[in-house]
Amino acid sequence: MLDVNKIRRDFPIYHSDKPFVYLDSASTTQKPQVVIDAVNSYYNSYAANIHRALYEIGERATDAYEQVRIKVKQFLNVPNTHSVIFTRSTTESINLVAYAWGLKNLRQHDTVFISEMEHHSNLVPWQLITEKIGATLNYIPLADNGTLNIESLDQLNDQTKLVSVGHQSNVFGTVNSVNEIISAAKNVNAVTVLDGAQAAPHMKVNITELDCDFYAFSGHKMVGPTGVGVLIGRTDLLESMDPFMGGGEMINTVTLTKSTWNDVPWKFEAGTPNIAQVIGLGAAIDYLQSVGVDAIHDHEQSLLKYGLDILSQIEGITLYGNADHRGAVIPFNVGNVHAHDLAKFLDTDGICIRAGHHCAQPIMDYLGVASTARASFYLYNDKNDIEQLAKSIEKTARIFD
């Protein structure tokens, strides 16, 4: 296990004496001082636009921003830096693929496959695009233990043009069989997209080995700032795609009749980007690497095991999903207590959990519930957090009994 007391000293939010049990990292994570300092340092000392300012602080800002591209490449073993595009979020990254790749390449009678387990960010963009084009959206179905029914991959055929699935589920924590999914998609020459919002922060991700065409994730779920996401894309595909948004910096030449595009990746970074947030993401990657991604993963796995053990002993609790390979996310309901009431009562004990449909309403439909509670763990959590969670759930359940 990690030395959590030491880690918490790095996170200012833990410096207060107020009870604070933060179990909602699948939604967003707390920020270490080094990330806050990196963002502040840009604003305090070298706030300038990038790629255009011809003075010292402008060059410093450009350099700091572009260095993060190299950091992302190294962090995820991406084949080259031109594959790394900065966006606002996972949501924007997936929309970029849906619009810039989808509008150009999808035709009527084509099919796109996603799964029933997707976050709305990897579902709604595909509904919008397939509807606009008259293409078909198909789903890899869910199985009872919160996994995907991989046998259904035999439905992929020549009409399947794109397959997009979550690397790790934000509801069940299931780490999907992405190697099998990517290989089945490649067999029919379909483009592959992975939503890595829940995976990149919690496990070693190797893009070269995964060999997917696109990979999306968000900085704020990996101790980085809000407002920065990443899309990793195969450069030949990115080069063949039209821009997603038009504006400054994404062009090469502009006349009144025609424009030509900047090289990849800048072709997809229109306007002034979130400079401070990108720089903060760089500090977040450094921080995670200094603790060790494998060490964080092992720590979370111990918490998951302990959490499942402790929570399963609570009378009236339903735990959802039991995939063999899963991250540190536990969805549950307790007796007749509505998940929202539970979350509100836990909050009075200083415990933060998520309650709702988790931006995955089709999963709620599958489970036959309107909502669930969800506890999720990260490097700053310990077993005591889980014990406090269990105590507070039991107390709340007694009130509603």
Ligand SMILES: Cc1ncc(COP(=O)(O)O)c(C=O)c1O
């Ligand atoms: C699996 C998954 N995909 C996509 C997203 C969307 O991320 P963002 O809101 O940062 O765009 C989330 C956020 O919870 C998620 O868990």
